[in-house]
Amino acid sequence: MSFDPQTATVDQWLERIEALHPSEIELGLDRVKAVAERLDCLHPAPLVILVGGTNGKGTTSALLAALLQAQGMKVGVYCSPHIHRYNERVMVDGTEVSDEALCAGFRAVEAGRGDTSLTYFEFGTLAALKWFSEQKLDACVLEIGLGGRLDAVNIVEPDISVITSIGLDHQAWLGDTVEQIACEKVGIARSGKVLVCGQPNPPANARTAVEDMAASWVGRGEVFDVVRQQDGSLDVSFLYDGESRQWHLPAARIPYHNVATAIQTLALMDQLPPQDKVERVLKHLRVPGRLQSYRHSSGLIVTLDVAHNEQAAAYLASSLHHVDGIILGMLTDKESAAVLAALPQHDKLICCGLECPRGLSADALAARFAAVELQTAATVAEAMRLLPDNGHWLICGSFFTVDAAMEVIKGEPGQWNSI
Numbered sequence: 001m002s003f004d005p006q007t008a009t010v011d012q013w014l015e016r017i018e019a020l021h022p023s024e025i026e027l028g029l030d031r032v033k034a035v036a037e038r039l040d041c042l043h044p045a046p047l048v049i050l051v052g053g054t055n056g057k058g059t060t061s062a063l064l065a066a067l068l069q070a071q072g073m074k075v076g077v078y079c080s081p082h083i084h085r086y087n088e089r090v091m092v093d094g095t096e097v098s099d100e101a102l103c104a105g106f107r108a109v110e111a112g113r114g115d116t117s118l119t120y121f122e123f124g125t126l127a128a129l130k131w132f133s134e135q136k137l138d139a140c141v142l143e144i145g146l147g148g149r150l151d152a153v154n155i156v157e158p159d160i161s162v163i164t165s166i167g168l169d170h171q172a173w174l175g176d177t178v179e180q181i182a183c184e185k186v187g188i189a190r191s192g193k194v195l196v197c198g199q200p201n202p203p204a205n206a207r208t209a210v211e212d213m214a215a216s217w218v219g220r221g222e223v224f225d226v227v228r229q230q231d232g233s234l235d236v237s238f239l240y241d242g243e244s245r246q247w248h249l250p251a252a253r254i255p256y257h258n259v260a261t262a263i264q265t266l267a268l269m270d271q272l273p274p275q276d277k278v279e280r281v282l283k284h285l286r287v288p289g290r291l292q293s294y295r296h297s298s299g300l301i302v303t304l305d306v307a308h309n310e311q312a313a314a315y316l317a318s319s320l321h322h323v324d325g326i327i328l329g330m331l332t333d334k335e336s337a338a339v340l341a342a343l344p345q346h347d348k349l350i351c352c353g354l355e356c357p358r359g360l361s362a363d364a365l366a367a368r369f370a371a372v373e374l375q376t377a378a379t380v381a382e383a384m385r386l387l388p389d390n391g392h393w394l395i396c397g398s399f400f401t402v403d404a405a406m407e408v409i410k411g412e413p414g415q416w417n418s419i
Helices: 010-020 030-039 057-070 099-113 120-133 178-188 204-212 256-268 275-284 310-320 336-342 362-367 380-385 399-410
Strands: 047-052 075-078 090-092 139-143 160-163 194-197 216-219 225-228 234-240 243-249 292-296 301-305 322-328 345-352 375-377 392-396 416-418
Touching: 010 099, 010 120, 030 099, 030 120, 047 057, 047 178, 057 075, 057 139, 057 160, 057 256, 057 275, 075 120, 090 120, 099 120, 160 178, 160 256, 178 204, 194 204, 194 256, 204 216, 225 256, 234 256, 243 256, 243 275, 301 310, 301 399, 310 336, 310 392, 322 336, 322 380, 322 399, 345 362, 345 380, 362 375, 375 380, 380 392, 380 399, 392 399
Parallel strands: 047 139, 047 160, 075 139, 160 194, 194 216, 301 392, 322 345, 322 392, 345 375
Antiparallel strands: 075 090, 225 234, 234 243, 292 301, 292 416
16 A cells, blocks of 8 residues: 555654665754754744753653643653653643644655654654744743764754753673763753753763763752652752742652752743642652552552663662552563563562563563563553552563553453553
């Protein structure tokens, strides 16, 4: 069946885009920037924030957007990967882009690229930027896909840049040490602009690289900080209009360091809402796949999280401490042993297979934990059928793991309630 760009669905477009380029990733900005210039989409909004980091960039992007919306601004957000539906990557004021608008963006990129080869991520990034540039946005929050310096999103000139954290992940592309990875991530800084770093005590070369670019460094533990109290409430200190401020905020589902990073970022831009509005946003904001909990009618509680590296797993442990069991499904290129060691204390473990090209089978994952007593299940759905009627279980390891768990929950209407 021939491909017709005028009638193609989103799924047909995505299938075509995947087939257009032999590699999933091709780092470099020249090709994608040239196409963006032809599409006139390099300036998607008057105010642009770039958000990078090993972990927490999706949550921080969502929080930044929600806080800007609380100021009455029209805000676009571009994030990746999606959990269930591609449209999740492109949102305005919390609403996903429609299939029609997304396909229109794909058609514009296809027409504008000429004979330029684009990866799946580059093609989608350009489609998002094209759509944003037509929406008369007040602000745009753009999440880096991989690394920073050579990521397609980095073609856009930001007003401020954010690094949420720096840890080991994607070593095949970014380097084998945190120092190498840091250099790639801080490549989203700009001369004369500020880079906010939400990780205390980052690799020393990160700050040096930012200052070498004639950008300003604002670091957690130096200019701003946050302390989480035993009851979960937060004491946030930050710089605002040249003066140090302190806010006491109630407990939130958003990781505390991401809260502080977002507050400091918007304070530097003079776009920080009053404290009561910030509290309201924190009370209501839920980010899919991040500490997302459901209670079954039987009493069982499951918490879903996309955590897939050691740093993210350690944060889960600091938040949940102990769970009755874990369902773990991971991709082949992830450091599964380090992830398992960092996860919350647990009594039982079920390793499950993931039904995607890079997914580990249950047996292959279990083989990495030879000394651990565990069960296996071919799929996430099969693993969830093994769960007891009560207790608290964590389901994590990948975006694909969370997607599969969400499919089970959606397939049992009336049985599960969000908590």
